[in-house]
Amino acid sequence: MFDYVPFPMFDIVKIHLIINSVLAFLTVSVVALRLVSRLTSGSKLWWDDYLILFALPQGLGMLIIQGLWAPMGIGYNVTETLPNLETILKMLVAYELIYATSISTIKVSVMLFYLRVFVNPSLRKATKAALIFVGLWSIGNILQVFLICRPFVKTYSLTAEGVCGNQVASFIAIGAFNIISDVMILTLPLPSVWQLKMSTARKLGLSCVFLIGLVVSVIGIIRIVTLTQLDLTNLTGTMIWADFWSATEPNLAILCVSLPMLGSLWKRFRANRGASESKNSGYYSSESNTIGSSAFSKIKNQDAAERGDTQIHLENLYAANQEVHYQSAVATTTTPEPVRMLVDHKDKDSGSEVSLTEPSPYQTDRNGIRVHTKWSISHN
Template sequence: MPIEYLNLPVLPTVKAHLIINCVLVFLTLVVVALRIIARFESGVKLWWDDFLILLAVPQGIGMLVIQGMWAPMGVGYPATETLPNLVPILKMLVAYEFIFATCISTIKMSVMFFYLRVFVNDGLRLATKLVIGFVLLWSVGNILQVFLICRPFAATYDPTIKGKCGSQVVSFIAIGAFNVITDAIILTLPIPTIWGLKMSSSARLGLSAVFMIGLIVSVVAIIRIISLTQLDLTNLTGTMVWADFWSTVEPNLGIICVSLPMLSRLRSRFTSRRGASKLEGPSSECTGSYRRGNAATGRLGPTMPTDHRHDEAFGLETLYGSNKQVHHASIVASGTKPPAEAPSRDGSEEALTLQPANPGQDKNGILVQTKWTITSN
């Protein structure tokens, strides 16, 4: 007997949620496109962290598509009014859970491969690889629970089939809790390395803030867990309004947050070009660099082969000078390039350099390089 689909008017709250997530997905596409442009602008090839984000984008879009398909099927209505749509809604719920689990895992893997691309510290790289293994196991468990929560599997989406099912709500909450925990672990991984650099406290705070921007996603994940506690499978359509909304927000916001730091190169170039067109009077450029070494090897990480990673850079934000017009760009880079020579002070030209604590040390490791263009007022 064919299933009769019942179309119901979309409730205002559900419509607002759908519009917000459509805007969010659009912003996700824009940010990821700018990320790819920034990578090509830097003259380097895409790496695994970029490919993984590109893989996560269609998964985030898939979450929005399912949310849109659910909207006219009675989201927000009591289950007694949406009973004819229950089976298709539950079938899409299985797909929704699967896509959510794979998308979140893909984003986490992208962040950790970014760490492997940028940092050469042996301890950080080892810790990152261990966390990658843990996240992979966590992801497999998430995916398996989607298909093993009920025996037989058909009982997951068809209430008329007799079977044994675990508590899906408890499962959703457990997955969300592990999600928040792994987010915290991943985001704090590079902090000890950053605070081991010979930089000003404000620069270290700024760089730490860039890496910790993903905490916004963790806040959303916690809100999502709270909404899941209100979910009642006996009245699914009547209680899934907010869980549906936040479950689509979380992965798409995650893609944006992990991609925003990559746009610093575009911003720096735009700012420097814009500032260069407004320069009046003499100006100069100066470059300072510093390499952080450890006690055992004299450098932060192992000797790196000459490959594309020596061109990798991560933007910082700093502010210098109150009576001068300053245009600057600061980067943290890994590789084998020696620091550039800074010009000497001449008239209105002012050279600002950061000298290494040990000039004779190995030139491999993390390079913190700052470039200033200073114009006297």
């Protein structure tokens, strides 16, 4: 497909390619699980999901270009790779363009996620302002690809006449703004999180979920350091690490922003696993027709809720238009006959009777204690 002189790949180039290939596989897997999590929970995909799907092939495109470059002499002095240099420069234009659009798409996806889940007016205004900032930053990124050299053909042609600006300085400036915008976006929800009425531990955990993307900012800083070592007069000889980190950053960013979306899928997995362990341990017995506690039914209700199944939610049990009655019965075989007592429970002005009844005929331990609870809900 490309006319070039092949060179044996250096070991470090092979290692970089393997690392980014594994990262790309993990990224695709996590995005797939993100979609499964959203769809199985009964939620429809929204713009933040669609934008990640749009960014994914762009991240893979960065890896593809890295792979195409590898046998063209990456790591060799430009005097040796001169026959391949124009092809490499043409691919560099696509590389810069894909990098700019993929990073921008991921940032916009994160901010649209904020607009989907947060109702705090101040946070929503700040997010919209950040969207405008990122939009302008993205336009500048894309324009510099086409305007850095005049005429444009000078960007990749070794023989064309023209003039180019300082491309390395442009790359570094874009990387710096990229890191600043990352920190700004990732810290946007933190004030709202710390205003929530929950334990400090849970606030810290939720903050860590939002700040996981700072890993990408660290990669961005490393990338800037490698760009300072880039010499366009010896491009193939100095681009090994800049090439590697530039291809790593988009895929890692997609991975990091998608991981927190797997929370509901993980909860369902743990719930199903807990239910399976309960059955295997004999906690649930179909022969005695009893359940050791309400935990198993609670797990089932949570699982149904995450699937979007219709159910009576907890807050609806005490709605103003309905009365709740419950009856608890405790049976013991240590007395010759049951003792009955009446306890008045006030629940929306309704009473409940608690009586001691005969033990179940299924009970094997005649000296044990059994508790039966019955609930009934009536609408006014």
